[in-house]
Amino acid sequence: MTTSRRTFLRTASLAPFSLWIPRAFSEETTLQLARSVPEEQGVTATGILDFIDAIEREKFELHSFMMLRHGKVIAEGWWKPYGPEFVHTMYSMSKSFTSTAVGFAVxxxxxxxxxxVVSFFADDLPxxxxxxxxAMRVKDLLTMSTGNEKEPTGVMVKEENWARTFLAQNIAHKPGTQFMYNSAATYMCSAIVQRVTHQTVLDYLTPRLFAPLGIKGMKWETCPHGVNTGGWGLSIQTEGLAKFGQFLLQKGQWNGRQLLPVAWIEEATRFHIQQPGGDKKDRPKAQNDWLQGYGYQFWRCQGTAFRxxxxxxQFTIVLPEQDAVIVMTSENKNMQGQLDLVWKHLLPAIDAKSPxxxxxGRLKTLALAPQQGSKTSPAAISKKFKLEANALGLNTAAFSFGDGVCSFSADDHAITCGLESxxxxxxxxxxxxxxxxxxxxPKKPLPSKIAASAAWTDDQTLVMQWRYYETPxxxxxTCQFDGDSxxxxxxxxxxAMNPKAKDARAPLKGRAAV
Structure with a gap:
């Protein structure tokens, strides 16, 4: 441990770091990251194109990609209908932001x-x-070594008081000794930050992190008691992720200001605890990015990288040795395979002998294919149907066609699909x-941004794709027409990622309304 880290950890609670906290956004803090071209930053563009080729050839679904070198964006792309102006659900990428909020509070x-941990929740203890x-410490929450017998998140989110539910779970092991992935532990970090700052993590981070980095539009889900969920629930733009990665690469420094102590960044991103597991037949431990150690809500990667x-x-990969950051948003089941393509194509492209x-330009034309089929069918007749009783509580469904679109509605919910667009x-x-x-x-669904497409896969079957483009x-x-039904x-x-699974929503059945 370096002297600066030891000093920081020993004295942080006694001598608060002098933080620069802006009172409001300014033009200075809303600027985009600088742009450059790969060759000027020592990166071969062909390696980037090889990565994109491999992603699409191996059928990984990316929604956005951004690569930085020496603090400048050298490649970026969004697969339509995703775009740079839209936020994207982060799932557990949220954890690293919660960890950073803890760092500011420290x-x-x-x-x-x-x-x-018990010192913060006198009213919620068993x-x-x-x-x-x-014995459980904040550090044990951060390193996912709380000692829980079972991962408690599924139980916790069913209750009104999440903190009380977490504290009531059996702590079977000595905290700090065993790693077990634990999203509820991150929620507890969020709850602790709110207890000591009287602000949600989102509100607390805004003047300290988001505003200085010029990040806007972020959203974060909350529990029934108004605490940000911490371990998930953050939505943010791709460039916001990239700025966060660059902030980490620069060890808490931004535009000449030290926003967060170097020692905290080093402590949060270093190896703290080993995940269980070892060599497997198809993958040795050294090539498994989930077995390289865990920090304060950050994963260590192969080599010197962390993420x-x-x-x-949803990835923010920081490569200190290469002075680079790689960001991706996606919907993929095989996350290790996705990282493998980064190591295979992007890492060798950095500092290539002759870039x-x-x-x-291809990165400007990326797109996810809309529904394929035919734009018309003999069954493409505008019609309204009365639905049988169903769990979704819908009474009617209606279809209308024209001008290259199919309009679908159920009660007062309307979705317009482009035909093959x-x-x-x-x-x-x-x-x-x-x-x-x-x-x-909330139990009642909020409006979601939807990009929709439709096509006829045969004369009686209309298939719609509804893509919620602020989520993965x-x-x-699938609408199967049979006469008046x-x-x-x-x-x-x-x-759909599990061939044996079935959607929880039962099919809607209806007959033409008279």
């Missing part, structure tokens, strides 16, 4: 990583406090958007 002397629960990551491939000039809109259709974890969202996910909606079936993209 730097300001509001808490220490050695503080006991009647009997076990020895292990009493924040979220389900389905090759290549046109990256994307059509943007917004709707709060019941049961949407798909999500991996239930906690943090989509719905495939229709059956509308749903398959969300999370369920």
């Amino acid at each position: 730097a300001e002397g509001k808490l220490s990583v050695e503080d006991k 009647a009997t406090i076990s020895e292990n629960l009493a 924040g990551d979220g389900a389905f491939g 090759q000039v290549a046109d990256l 994307w059509q943007r809109g917004e709707a709060a259709f019941p049961g949407t958007p798909p999500r991996l974890i239930s906690g943090g969202m 996910h989509s719905d495939r909606v 229709v059956t509308i079936s749903f398959l969300n993209s999370i369920t």
Whole structure:
């Protein structure tokens, strides 16, 4: 441990770091990152194009990609209908931001990583406090070594008081000794920050991190008690992720100001605890990016890199040795495979002996294919149907066709699909958007941004794709027409990753209204 780190950790709670906190956004703090071309920053553009080719050839679904070298963006692209102006759900990439909020609170002397968790929740403690629960520190929350017998998030999010539920779980192991992935532990970090600052993590980070870096438009889900979910629930733009990665690469410095102590960044991103597991037949431990050690809500990677990551491939990869940052938003099941392509194509492109000039114009034309098929069918007749009783509480469904679009509505929920093209809109259709974890969202769906497309796959079958382009996910909606009846079936993209799984929404059945 370096002298600066030891000094910081020993004195942080006694001598708060002097933070520069802007009172409001200014023109200075809303500027984009500087742009450059790969060759000027010692990167071969052909390696970047090889990466894009491999992503599409191996059928990984990326939504955005950005690569920085020496603090400048050298490549960027969004797969339509995703775009730079839209936020994207981060899932567990949110954890790294929560960790950073803890870092600011430590730097300001509001808490220490050695503080006991029970000290913050006097009103939520169980009647009997076990020895292990009493010993649990903030540091154990950060390193996912709380000692829980079972991962408690699924139980926690079903209750009204999440902190009380977490503290009531069995702590079977001595905290700090065993790693177990634990999103609820990150929620507890968020709750602690709110207890000591009287602000949500989002509000607390805004003047300290988001405003100085010029990041706007971010959103964060909350629990029933108004605490940001911490371990998930943040939505942010791709460039916001890239700025965060550059901030970490610069060890807390931005535009000549030290926003967060160097020692905290070093402490948060270093190896703290080993994940369980070892060599496997198809992959040795040294090539497994989930077995390189864990920090304070950051994963160590192969080599000297570290990252924040979220389900389905939300990545901020920081490469200190190469002075580079790589950011991706995605919907992929095989996240290790996605990282493998980074190591295979992008890493060798950095500091190539003779960087090759290549046109990256292709990155401006990236797109996810809309629904394919035919734009017309004998069944393409505008019609309204009365639905049988269903769990979604819908009474009617209607279809109309014309001018290159198909308009679908159910009760007062309307979605317009481009025929073999994307059509943007917004709707709060019941049961949407798909999500991996239930906690943090209101029971009644809020309007979601939707890009929709449709096509006829045969004379009687209309398939709609509803892509929720501020999330990783989509719905495939199949409408089977048979005379005066229709059956509308749903398959969300999370369920589709498991061939044996079925969508929780039962098909809607209806007959033509008289």
